[in-house]
Amino acid sequence: xxxxxxxxxxxxxxxxxxxxxxxxxxxxxxxxxxxxxxxxxxxxxxxxxxxxxxxxxxxxxxxxxxxxxxxxxxxxxxxxxxxxxxxxxxxxxxxxxxxxxxxxxxxxxxxxxxxxxxxxxxxxxxxxxxxxxxxxxxxxxxxxxxxxxxxxxxxxxxxxxxxxxxxxxxxxxxxxxxxxxxxxxxxxxxxxxxxxxxxxxxxxxxxxxxxxxxxxxxxxxxxxxxxxxxxxxxxxxxxxxxxxxxxxxxxxxxxxxxxxxxxxxxxxxxxxxxxxxxxxxxxxxxxxxxxxxxxxxxxxxxxxxxxxxxxxxxxxxxxxxxxxxxxxxxxxxxxxxxxxxxxx
Amino acid sequence: xxxxxxxxxxxxxxxxxxxxxxxxxxxxxxxxxxxxxxxxxxxxxxxxxxxxxxxxxxxxxxxxxxxxxxxxxxxxxxxxxxxxxxxxxxxxxxxxxxxxxxxxxxxxxxxxxxxxxxxxxxxxxxxxxxxxxxxxxxxxxxxxxxxxxxxxxxxxxxxxxxxxxxxxxxxxxxxxxxxxxxxxxxxxxxxxxxxxxxxxxxxxxxxxxxxxxxxxxxxxxxxxxxxxxxxxxxxxxxxxxxxxxxxxxxxxxxxxxxxxxxxxxxxxxxxxxxxxxxxxxxxxxxxxxxxxxxxxxxxxxxxxxxxxxxxxxxxxxxxxxxxxxxxxxxxxxxxxxxxxxxxxxxxxxxxxxxxxxxxxxxxxxxxxxxxxxxxxxxxxxxxxxxxxxxxxxxxxxxxxxxxxxxxxxxxxxxxxxxxxxxxxxxxxxxxxxxxxxxxxxxxxxxxxxxxxxxxxxxxxxxxxxxxxxxxxxxxxxxxxxxxxxxxxxxxxxxxxxxxxxxxxxxxxxxxxxxxxxxxxxxxxxxxxxxxxxxxxxxxxxxxxxxxxxxxxxxxxxxxxxxxxxxxxxxxxxxxxxxxxxxxxxxxxxxxxxxxxxxxxxxxxxxxxxxxxxxxxxxxxxxxxxxxx
Numbered sequence: 025x026x027x028x029x030x031x032x033x034x035x036x037x038x039x040x041x042x043x044x045x046x047x048x049x050x051x052x053x054x055x056x057x058x059x060x061x062x063x064x065x066x067x068x069x070x071x072x073x074x075x076x077x078x079x080x081x082x083x084x085x086x087x088x089x090x091x092x093x094x095x096x097x098x099x100x101x102x103x104x105x106x107x108x109x110x111x112x113x114x115x116x117x118x119x120x121x122x123x124x125x126x127x128x129x130x131x132x133x134x135x136x137x138x139x140x141x142x143x144x145x146x147x148x149x150x151x152x153x154x155x156x157x158x159x160x161x162x163x164x165x166x167x168x169x170x171x172x173x174x175x176x177x178x179x180x181x182x183x184x185x186x187x188x189x190x191x192x193x194x195x196x197x198x199x200x201x202x203x204x205x206x207x208x209x210x211x212x213x214x215x216x217x218x219x220x221x222x223x224x225x226x227x228x229x230x231x232x233x234x235x236x237x238x239x240x241x242x243x244x245x246x247x248x249x250x251x252x253x254x255x256x257x258x259x260x261x262x263x264x265x266x267x268x269x270x271x272x273x274x275x276x277x278x279x280x281x282x283x284x285x286x287x288x289x290x291x292x293x294x295x296x297x298x299x300x301x302x303x304x305x306x307x308x309x310x311x312x313x314x315x316x317x318x319x320x321x322x323x324x325x326x327x328x329x330x331x332x333x334x335x336x337x338x339x340x341x342x343x344x345x346x347x348x349x350x351x352x353x354x355x356x357x358x359x360x361x362x363x364x365x366x367x368x
Numbered sequence: 369x370x371x372x373x374x375x376x377x378x379x380x381x382x383x384x385x386x387x388x389x390x391x392x393x394x395x396x397x398x399x400x401x402x403x404x405x406x407x408x409x410x411x412x413x414x415x416x417x418x419x420x421x422x423x424x425x426x427x428x429x430x431x432x433x434x435x436x437x438x439x440x441x442x443x444x445x446x447x448x449x450x451x452x453x454x455x456x457x458x459x460x461x462x463x464x465x466x467x468x469x470x471x472x473x474x475x476x477x478x479x480x481x482x483x484x485x486x487x488x489x490x491x492x493x494x495x496x497x498x499x500x501x502x503x504x505x506x507x508x509x510x511x512x513x514x515x516x517x518x519x520x521x522x523x524x525x526x527x528x529x530x531x532x533x534x535x536x537x538x539x540x541x542x543x544x545x546x547x548x549x550x551x552x553x554x555x556x557x558x559x560x561x562x563x564x565x566x567x568x569x570x571x572x573x574x575x576x577x578x579x580x581x582x583x584x585x586x587x588x589x590x591x592x593x594x595x596x597x598x599x600x601x602x603x604x605x606x607x608x609x610x611x612x613x614x615x616x617x618x619x620x621x622x623x624x625x626x627x628x629x630x631x632x633x634x635x636x637x638x639x640x641x642x643x644x645x646x647x648x649x650x651x652x653x654x655x656x657x658x659x660x661x662x663x664x665x666x667x668x669x670x671x672x673x674x675x676x677x678x679x680x681x682x683x684x685x686x687x688x689x690x691x692x693x694x695x696x697x698x699x700x701x702x703x704x705x706x707x708x709x710x711x712x713x714x715x716x717x718x719x720x721x722x723x724x725x726x727x728x729x730x731x732x733x734x735x736x737x738x739x740x741x742x743x744x745x746x747x748x749x750x751x752x753x754x755x756x757x758x759x760x761x762x763x764x765x766x767x768x769x770x771x772x773x774x775x776x777x778x779x780x781x782x783x784x785x786x787x788x789x790x791x792x793x794x795x796x797x798x799x800x801x802x803x804x805x806x807x808x809x810x811x812x813x814x815x816x817x818x819x820x821x822x823x824x825x826x827x828x829x830x831x832x833x834x835x836x837x838x839x840x841x842x843x844x845x846x847x848x849x850x851x852x853x854x855x856x857x858x859x860x861x862x863x864x865x866x867x868x869x870x871x872x873x874x875x876x877x878x879x880x881x882x883x884x885x886x887x888x889x890x891x892x893x894x895x896x897x898x899x900x901x902x903x904x905x906x907x908x909x910x911x912x913x914x915x916x917x918x919x920x921x922x923x924x925x926x927x928x929x930x931x932x933x934x935x936x937x938x939x940x941x942x943x944x945x946x947x948x949x950x951x952x953x954x955x956x957x958x959x960x961x962x963x964x965x966x967x968x969x970x971x972x973x974x975x976x977x978x979x980x981x982x983x984x985x986x987x988x989x990x991x992x993x994x995x996x
Contacts, residue, residue: 144644169805170806170810172804175802179507190939193930197929205919238939242939245931249925249927249928296879296880302820303876307818311817311818311872
């Protein structure tokens with residue numbers, strides 16, 4: 025099989041301006057949505073309480089909402105999660121109510137609303153002796169507590185700060201590495217392209233008000249590394265082409281580099297995307313937004329490394345002299361190699 | 369040109385065997401087991417319990433797979449749950465003669481089903497995080513300010529007694545937060561005081577100044593190193609205390625870890641009742657100091673021949689000997705600020721040094737003065753039951769709040785006693801700042817889903833690679849499988865805890881790891897396309913792809929390290945796997961797949977074609993496969 029039968033270099037750079045205007049517009053739109061709508065931060069960042077209950081039958085969301093709102097915890101969110109039997113309840117931080125008691129009160133309230141009684145039962149979970157708060161209505165178990173989280177405001181603030189630090193560290197680290205390994209122009213181009221990806225992912229999360237959790241943050245930082253990876257492969261080729269084809273000008277060299285790596289770019293992204301799709305399809309609700317962030321990241325990763333990173337490097341004025349002289353440390357193609365000189 | 373020296377193959381074989389060995393335990397699943405852990409702070413479990421457990425089981429004609437001591441508990445594994453439950457009953461009867469006052473906690477547990485020889489070479493399965501098995505998680509914040517205040521309070525008492533001893537007149541000692549201010553009438557006394565205090569209390573640094581009232585003032589504040597030492601000690605003690613309390617829950621594999629400078633993570637797998645867990649980890653054991661009744665009636669009562677005299681109680685010493693102790697409490701753990709093991713200044717015998725606060729010091733001085741030659745008992749109360757930790761004889765009046773217990777103790781015993789005396793209470797108050805409960809069914813669901821996504825993703829990639837690159841695709845798939853094997857083996861070796869984000873990272877890493885193989889295969893194709901000979905194309909393909917693989921992986925690694933450095937909780941779980949995965953993928957894509965290719969093609973001198981799928985050449989014989 026061979027998907028890519030390319031006769032001559034595709035003139036990517038000829039369309040660079042148009043495509044970059046499009047990406048600039050998308051970028052601005054993303055910033056606009058982030059600013060106006062804001063991100064829907066998960067409890068890990070904001071602090072508060074999340075209670076997830078599994079009903080034995082499809083849950084009556086309105087009834088649950090009424091019950092929880094009646095407890096006076098302030099602004100309460102009640103929504104389905106995963107299936108129609110799973111209900112997710114989020115409660116904001118409240119100064120006057122002890123956070124750690126909230127879960128018990130909510131569970132007890134819901135249990136009573138369902139006509140049951142909370143009792144402590146001894147169970148054996150995978151061999152571990154344990155006790156469990158159960159909601160019993162005769163022999164039935166109308167609902168069960170499947171998950172609960174309580175996060176103090178302090179922890180949330182620290183996580184947000186740590187996240188920002190991690191982001192800054194990644195950006196600086198990558199710029200420095202690219203600058204050392206290639207040239208500062210590539211460093212700047214690579215990181216601009218990546219921030220473009222990150223901002224667009226955030227834009228999606230802001231627009232659809234998807235939950236932005238710690239795992240999503242992990243996905244975004246992974247995308248940062250992944251997407252630079254992509255730019256590096258192309259830059260690597262640019263350097264090689266500069267050495268090999270002395271007659272070509274910069275846009276032609278870039279076109280050649282992109283053309284000769286396009287098959288690998290698409291196959292690699294394709295296989296990563298297969299994996300991520302598998303997570304999206306089979307991973308369940310817990311991995312949903314993680315896989316979503318990666319999917320968007322991968323799609324824009326291809327696009328940005330081809331059009332944004334390379335084009336910015338071109339506009340920054342990358343020259344043959346920038347790379348051929350300074351790039352001695354890299355394992356370059358030997359000009360005397362009889363097997364060298366791939367012509368596409 | 370495409371041959372590996374034998375040592376490279378040897379290295380790959382070794383890596384493969386080690387990978388296989390350490391991955392294996394994860395597949396065996398878990399077998400029922402019984403775990404015996406300490407039920408009391410005063411009881412320390414060591415390997416001497418193993419023969420006792422073995423004997424008890426042999427007496428009941430129960431045959432365990434093995435009995436093993438793992439640092440703080442003894443576990444016996446059984447073939448089926450019936451034997452497990454019978455063994456549990458047998459062991460609790462044998463080890464706890466008094467059912468109302470159990471010394472050991474005998475709990476049901478699960479132990480990896482992997483054979484004993486694997487277990488003996490420390491090939492153990494990965495731990496499953498709470499999100500994969502269910503349980504409760506607490507993040508507790510230690511109030512370090514309180515720990516420092518407590519220390520400053522103790523130092524205030526020391527300063528007071530030191531100045532009294534040296535007969536230096538001051539006009540007042542006040543503790544203000546973490547600093548102690550001492551005021552004096554004139555400069556001469558101040559200097560004398562500073563000269564006396566500085567060497568005696570090396571933890572404090574002194575500044576001279578003037579108080580608001582015009583008096584001269586000496587301000588003592590904790591040196592930064594001393595403050596750090598206090599905080600570390602407080603954290604350590606809190607962790608020890610938590611360990612003791614959690615033990616009581618009978619939870620298998622609890623995790624109690626320090627996180628950051630002032631936090632403690634407590635994970636209790638399998639427990640669902642947060643209220644009870646909180647109740648137990650928040651409860652305090654109490655320490656009491658009382659006098660021993662050494663009258664003849666009491667001696668008779670101790671051996672059981674007479675009733676216990678009025679106003680006294682009967683307790684058991686650590687060694688098992690009964691002791692009659694007066695009901696009146698002299699001091700409680702509240703007054704004890706520190707207990708450290710050390711040595712007697714004169715005899716060089718191991719000793720335990722106690723530090724009392726100001727009130728405790730005063731009471732203690734009065735009591736010791738009046739009771740020289742008598743015994744004093746230090747009792748530890750847990751779950752409403754008391755036990756005598758130690759009962760030394762009072763040799764002389766002890767003032768100044770520094771008490772030394774010595775005589776007939778080994779260093780180990782001194783350490784244990786000091787630990788016990790400290791263990792009763794928390795060094796500083798703690799509060800729960802984060803709490804999570806994950807139901808067991810949700811955990812089981814998470815693990816299946818995580819596993820499914822890795823499996824289907826892997827299968828899809830494998831199918832695609834094999835179709836697109838033919839034999840080279842097979843090599844790539846094998847390299848990918850090898851990568852997965854190594855990654856799981858390393859995680860198992862590190863005894864890492866596998867969480868859902870960790871599983872996601874495995875999936876993502878596999879998706880990204882194929883990149884290196886694609887790079888290589890595309891390069892080889894490209895070389896073939898430009899007319900290189902088969903052997904040269906393989907050689908050049910690997911060589912040229914290496915630089916690119918290195919660059920792209922280093923950038924990914926930078927992101928991974930940042931996650932590791934700044935992340936916490938799920939992000940960190942993700943980052944660990946991600947970073948390790950990048951390293952193993954570089955190794956497997958470059959060294960392992962090359963090894964396979966070399967093994968297959970390397971020996972063929974006149975290699976005409978390579979099975980790498982179609983190599984299409986622009987112009988000319990389009991569509992002609994490179995494979996014959």
